[in-house]
Amino acid sequence: MGKTGYLVLENGKIFRGERFGAEGEMTAEVVFTTGMTGYLETLTDRSYWGQMVVQTFPLIGNYGVIPADFESDAIGPSAYIVKHWCQAPSNFRSEGSLDTFFKERGVIGLSGVDTRTLTKIIREAGVMNGVITDDPAAVDFEALKAYRVTGAVKASSTKERYVVSPAGEVKKKIALLDFGLKKNIYRELVKRGAEVTVCPCSTTAQEIAAMGVDGIMLSNGPGDPAENVEIIANLREICKLGIPLFGICLGHQLLALAHGFQTEKLKYGHRGANQPVKNLETGRVYISSQNHGYAVVSGSIDGKTAKELFVNVNDGTCEGIRYLDCPAFSVQFHPEACGGPLDTQELFDQFFAMMKEGE
Template sequence: MKAYLILENGDSFEGISIGAKREVVSELVFNTSMSGYLEILTDPSYAGQSVIMTYPLIGNYGVCLEDQESSSVFTEGLIVSELSRIGSNFRTEMDLDTYLKLNDIPGIAGVDTRHLAKVIRQKGCLNGMITTQKYENIQEVLPQIKAYKVEHVVEKVTSDSIHTISSGNKKIALYDFGAKRNIAEHLIKRGYEVIVVPASTPAKKVIAMNVDGILLSNGPGDPSECTEIIGEIKQLIKSGIPIFGICLGHQLMALAQGFKTEKLKYGHHGANHPVKNLINGHVYISTQNHNYVIKESSIDASIAKVWFMNVNDQTIEGLKYHGQPIQTVQFHPEACAGPQDTEFLFDEFTKMIEERR
């Protein structure tokens, strides 16, 4: 069956329908990873977005359910150049097309995804519609496509209730703004009891748990929209409990400290983004998935210093806060999917906790 991708600027592309045969409008982002498509599909940070994979062949090793980063698919749609119909891997449990159908995720194959990436790089972030209906007059659907906004997505991806997923002598409260499974796995591997708390959990409730540390997770959407969460983080700061923030957690902490965020032209999405540690000069390759960054000019040098910077565009990738046991990074040190260069940051978090104890 034919499928069509219509961009808000009026560009349209014809391809082959994959996954669910339903229409979806969403924000479009491109990801430059060569693998890790299952981790990308199940990363809650993609809620409200459809992903364009720039690597030309996707699905070649099938679907290994153990590699899912959450229990659901949060990506709105998938756009690929070529979809492999056979998964060549001893761990594979099904092909990618079947997986998309089972999770009601529409997609399109047979389009020039590298050209699409160039369009977004030139024009900035765009909305798009994936559909199996051929519209004779594209102009009639453009208002609907242009009107789409990624809003209130943290509420859609967070946990329903507080729950513990491990046991240990020390406790970490993991604020779930759309947390990837491997964040908790890294904490468990270091011997921590991980208590997952929903995004709306009051700070006083977490502080009363007598936890040894707090991790602010990754998540989707515009961080400045999360005003109530930012207010609770301000209370967490006053507690003196060591805090580590990742991606959205990094941005929310900055906003709670009085800094500002801004939207990038087309965001950072992929597993090959170089970041430089400005303290020791080392460069690491990182996994990234975000459209917003901390505005450098808004950072008060008396409150925080820049820890990491993006080598490609010099945007802020990490902050250390003066006189506070707080460190945050914009990229994903849990590295799923992606290089494991920055896994040591979980040990940095552990060190902060031990120093406080």
């Protein structure tokens, strides 16, 4: 039996569990994800910066810790909440257990929690703050309710440029703006023959123009997109370069804000590998992997400069935009899909086709 720990929500609900991983107290925004697999990708996804993740699938950790599957070198979530964590993982690629990994990385884990009830509360009441603590009676509820995720993109982005090259011929050169990227985005680009220069989130339009790239990629990332005022202003200038551009998740939201559209916070967001999205140009429905708490407001899209490209079949929210004033498109979901379905990987091919048209 592990040491007893508690999750206390800002609405006063208390969940008892057993600690694993690192010691300490942690306050963060509580969100849930429905993925049955891909917990390593979730743990290393920096889009979860400032949040503690609840896994709805009851058994986590059964295939251990596999560094080759990590989506970044950092841990994304502030803490991790599960029903059961596997103490004896079985996988030929495994290099350890979650408990040891969490202790090494300073991640607080809480197991034995009634994750079904916890998820239902978040679905019905909306995302809220929580604190993992040893003493529920000592929780400062005013401070808990006041917690906000801020400065997330600058904290998550690379500080220096670096280049990822294909094994063979370089067919295209792409600048990838890092807002908290998942490695599989540049893996998909490199796989298609691109030399990818990963750039800090503050990289200017002038700096990108000087790089002589064929395309620009905007990555996923954490936090409220609207707080990134400087990045949004810079994206307006980047669009004027006329270089083919593809945005994913936060990159999709920032590109919309740069065009004067609006974003809103969803009640509990979309996090998991089974979100249906419909392509409005073809009528085809795809199953997608998603991780976001904000969405572009469909009604704010100016039909003179853009048109909605994808919508979420479940709730009708905007899932993609094609721009008419510049060679650009963006999607809210993850076509690189680690972990998740591969239905929409063809969007990378469409991006390469767009770059070829611009030759």
